Amino acid sequence: MQRIMVVGAGQMGSGIAQVAAQAGYQVYLRDIEDRFVQRGLGVIEKFLSRDVAKGRRTEEEKAAILGRITGTVDLAPAAQCDLVIEAIVENLEAKLALFRELDQICPETTLFASNTSSLPITQLAAVTRRPDRFIGMHFMNPVPVMQLVEVIRGIATSDETYARIRSLAEAMGKTPVEVNDFPGFVSNRVLMPMLNEAMFCVYEGIAGVEEVDTVMKLGMNHPMGPLTLADFIGLDTCLSIMNVLYEGFKDPKYRPCPLLVQMVQAGYLGRKSGRGFYIYDENGATPMKR
Numbered sequence: 001m002q003r004i005m006v007v008g009a010g011q012m013g014s015g016i017a018q019v020a021a022q023a024g025y026q027v028y029l030r031d032i033e034d035r036f037v038q039r040g041l042g043v044i045e046k047f048l049s050r051d052v053a054k055g056r057r058t059e060e061e062k063a064a065i066l067g068r069i070t071g072t073v074d075l076a077p078a079a080q081c082d083l084v085i086e087a088i089v090e091n092l093e094a095k096l097a098l099f100r101e102l103d104q105i106c107p108e109t110t111l112f113a114s115n116t117s118s119l120p121i122t123q124l125a126a127v128t129r130r131p132d133r134f135i136g137m138h139f140m141n142p143v144p145v146m147q148l149v150e151v152i153r154g155i156a157t158s159d160e161t162y163a164r165i166r167s168l169a170e171a172m173g174k175t176p177v178e179v180n181d182f183p184g185f186v187s188n189r190v191l192m193p194m195l196n197e198a199m200f201c202v203y204e205g206i207a208g209v210e211e212v213d214t215v216m217k218l219g220m221n222h223p224m225g226p227l228t229l230a231d232f233i234g235l236d237t238c239l240s241i242m243n244v245l246y247e248g249f250k251d252p253k254y255r256p257c258p259l260l261v262q263m264v265q266a267g268y269l270g271r272k273s274g275r276g277f278y279i280y281d282e283n284g285a286t287p288m289k290r
């Protein structure tokens with residue numbers, strides 16, 4: 001494997017492009033508008049500069065990594081890639097449309113991976129002519145820091161595809177864990193109901209935002225409180241995942257908290273929109289009042 005296209009230059013796509021380039025691969029980073037591509041490249045530049053400032057990398061290494069990443073709004077270079085990793089918004093229709101288009105552009109040998117947090121890998125694979133060469137490659141946020149890649153096998157994923165993606169994750173310095181394709185996989189089946197429950201604590205007036213976070217940080221040694229983490233993940237992504245769990249299992253225990261639904265309707269998407277359970281501005285993070 002030599003060339004990888006990452007589609008979606010948001011918080012996950014930019015991180016995936018960075019770790020792929022750090023591992024020596026040539027990377028295309030594609031988004032729908034150039035300003036999103038530039039934003040993604042800017043984030044990579046910032047974190048590599050931090051590595052240089054901390055003495056973990058040289059300026060030359062940073063330049064070489066950046067030199068391996070080509071930003072683009074064009075999907076056509078996917079035809080020259082051995083693997084396409086999709087990291088666009090968590091929306092089934094958008095992902096299906098993208099994979100249909102990629103399937104037309106890419107030779108049959110190209111592997112497809114989705115970084116989806118919860119959508120069925122089997123269903124995404126089924127709109128392509130290569131369900132055996134289709135897999136879930138679920139990185140954790142922030143990608144350059146977190147050790148795990150959850151590797152999700154769809155019903156038709158071949159052993160060879162799995163072996164190649166497992167090796168790639170290891171080459172990127174990550175630890176792959178194999179799971180099967182059921183709603184939320186393992187990571188979000190376990191994590192997201194906890195975040196949703198923290199939201200219910202605020203919604204029902206049991207405690208304030210900061211208090212809920214402090215309980216989990218100091219009481220359970222979590223690095224971030226659940227509401228800080230939900231803001232970090234993106235509330236739109238959290239809601240999409242809860243809906244996939246709710247609809248996938250038809251079990252009311254996965255109902256999304258009405259406060260989460262309302263906040264997403266208001267455009268309060270967390271850190272990326274400047275407001276979620278906290279307001280992010282020059283004063284830092286101020287908890288929302290309820």
Ligand SMILES: CC(=O)CC(=O)SCCNC(=O)CCNC(=O)[C@H](O)C(C)(C)COP(=O)(O)OP(=O)(O)OC[C@H]1O[C@@H](n2cnc3c(N)ncnc32)[C@H](O)[C@@H]1OP(=O)(O)O
Nearest residue numbers: 047050054117139140141142143144145187188223224233
């Ligand atoms: C929703 C899904 O489908 C799946 C998911 O991803 S769920 C989310 C999974 N992620 C988590 O649970 C993250 C929980 N939080 C944490 O582990 C930590 O708070 C954290 C690693 C994000 C930050 O750590 P911290 O100690 O609080 O802050 P900070 O000191 O600023 O950062 C620690 C290091 O991470 C680095 N870092 C933070 N954010 C980064 C980013 N976006 N990209 C690259 N590096 C980053 C910092 O540069 C810093 O490194 P150095 O100090 O060595 O330079």
Ligand SMILES: NC(=O)C1=CN([C@@H]2O[C@H](COP(=O)(O)OP(=O)(O)OC[C@H]3O[C@@H](n4cnc5c(N)ncnc54)[C@H](O)[C@@H]3O)[C@@H](O)[C@H]2O)C=CC1
Nearest residue numbers: 008009010011012031032036087088089090116117141233
């Ligand atoms: N945020 C998180 O903590 C995690 C998210 N994920 C998953 O990763 C994916 C991306 O999430 P984020 O990076 O957080 O979202 P984001 O909102 O930061 O970025 C999404 C990007 O995709 C772009 N995009 C939308 N349609 C596109 C298309 N057709 N072609 C190219 N680009 C397109 C958008 O312009 C945007 O830049 C989602 O599937 C999400 O569920 C997975 C693990 C963790």
